[in-house]
Amino acid sequence: MVANNRVLLTSTPTGIPEERHFEVVKSEVPALQDGEVLVQNEWLSLDPYMRGQIAGRHLSGKVSPGDVLRGETVATVLESKSELVKAGDKVSGFGGWQEYACLPAAELVKLRDDIKPTSYALSVLGMPGLTAYAGLVWQARIKEGDTVLIPAAIGAVGSTAAQIAKNKGCRIIGVSSFPSKIKYATEVLGYDACLNRLDANVEAELKKLAPDGVDVYFDLVGGEMLEMASRNLAIGARVILCGLMADYNNENKTPGPYPGLWIGARAVIHGLVVYDFQSRTDEFLDAMIPQITAGKMGMLEDTSEGIASAPAAFCKLMRGENEGKTLVKIK
């Protein structure tokens, strides 16, 4: 039987998680049941929504002390008791923070051959990318000339959103709070400008950059940023509500902006849950992969090695210190 290194939550953090809230344990992989598959995880995606799971405030359910942390992985099938996939297949699925996983075959997605590099299946061509695409293209229907405001400018969703919007001919304004990220946003990702969230004049700067208002605000954070963006919308603006990062590390449920702001802007606000769009993954990939092949789309990856590195990498993500998509190379 294979030994399986796994990361458990040991206690529920109240603020920003620290490594002491996690531990690595060895266990055995349980025997396969009919319809199940044993996979070896190669890449693990670490994402802000996991903080919501730990807090018991995410749609996908709660992760409690003693549980293995959940997460999406790219994996190789080692053994299959299903006709859906066979040994040797590359798949993506919710393999979790562990080296091996035993999963229902029906919950796995076979990786398309044209996803290169494979790790992109967890970022620009995976759930973060689909999130950005669904919000901007299917919900907000961005068009050439739109001014698009993106907080968490160089995170996985934010940097994909920026590139999608740029390639559609939008003006893109990012928001970050680290000088190195701001530099990366404008010099590499193609942001027309990137605001520093901690700058006392941030709203005045936004007004200067978008004197006619923001056409599309892709909200990943909630809180004060959502409020500020709502005060600065153009008539006919679209707002995508997709994440509440500002609340994930505290006990708050910050109220939304004054609704009069949205009435005045005749705004259309969309609640976005990426799982609703998974059935349209091929349509998304067909639109995105040519842009990657043409060198007009990519993903900065912030990679650590080995499953034991996951807690530190996640805590770094939670402190906002990651630069690009946070990944763990497990094998």
Place this chain on the structure above:
Amino acid sequence: MVANNRVLLTSTPTGIPEERHFEVVKSEVPALQDGEVLVQNEWLSLDPYMRGQIAGRHLSGKVSPGDVLRGETVATVLESKSELVKAGDKVSGFGGWQEYACLPAAELVKLRDDIKPTSYALSVLGMPGLTAYAGLVWQARIKEGDTVLIPAAIGAVGSTAAQIAKNKGCRIIGVSSFPSKIKYATEVLGYDACLNRLDANVEAELKKLAPDGVDVYFDLVGGEMLEMASRNLAIGARVILCGLMADYNNENKTPGPYPGLWIGARAVIHGLVVYDFQSRTDEFLDAMIPQITAGKMGMLEDTSEGIASAPAAFCKLMRGENEGKTLVKIK
């Protein structure tokens, strides 16, 4: 020269307006300029948005002490210095709280002959009706079987919205706070149920009436009702943000609901400003008038006589004591 009785604002109320905040004065009608028209007002519409104008918080601008109150009227043209309308034409326009008005012809709309009775041009076939229609049909795209929640159940917008939704095959739930209004809502307007907003169990009652959640919430009030509705949305719900009555009589700008509620419901929220839809008035009238002719649509009118009755009628509206559309019969 004709003497013109007009109602002025004398001071800005801080809470619910009282008659002492208004006065009736006599003045002369100014001479017509080219392109202008002298009209004799017949019906004046009193509406909640006027409280926003008095507070300086409405899109259409502020009404300050000393100003004539603004408002939509149905009127007869007495004299015209424009080719657009001629003496004897029936028109609607912003004639204000006065007997006569001198208005740019370009801002008047000739009344269609099929609007009967004429006063309906200020309610079910006027701006309140267009508000209800634009929100439910063009924005929320109501369909048969939707559960539609309407606060201010028997007001001009609310009661029109109820009838539009009912005629489309929706289930309609109203909210009011007066037993007589609740009775009228269910017995006459066709509401499937009408909640009492002041009932301590109002949310539990809503959950009983809409166990699968609310598909469409037509918000006219903001505040706690918007919050409660947002906690009880069905997946794929639509919310129309159209009024903030709960805030108009105080200094508050109550924040919106926790955005996580809207993400969870995958809600689409629309800011509605009725002026944006005025170019589609004929489309709206063509859909509505046959329902009126067929006896499937109507409007309860709460009418007072003479321009001097306007302040008392408006204060009654602000106390929520009107039953149906508040109108002043001026002539």
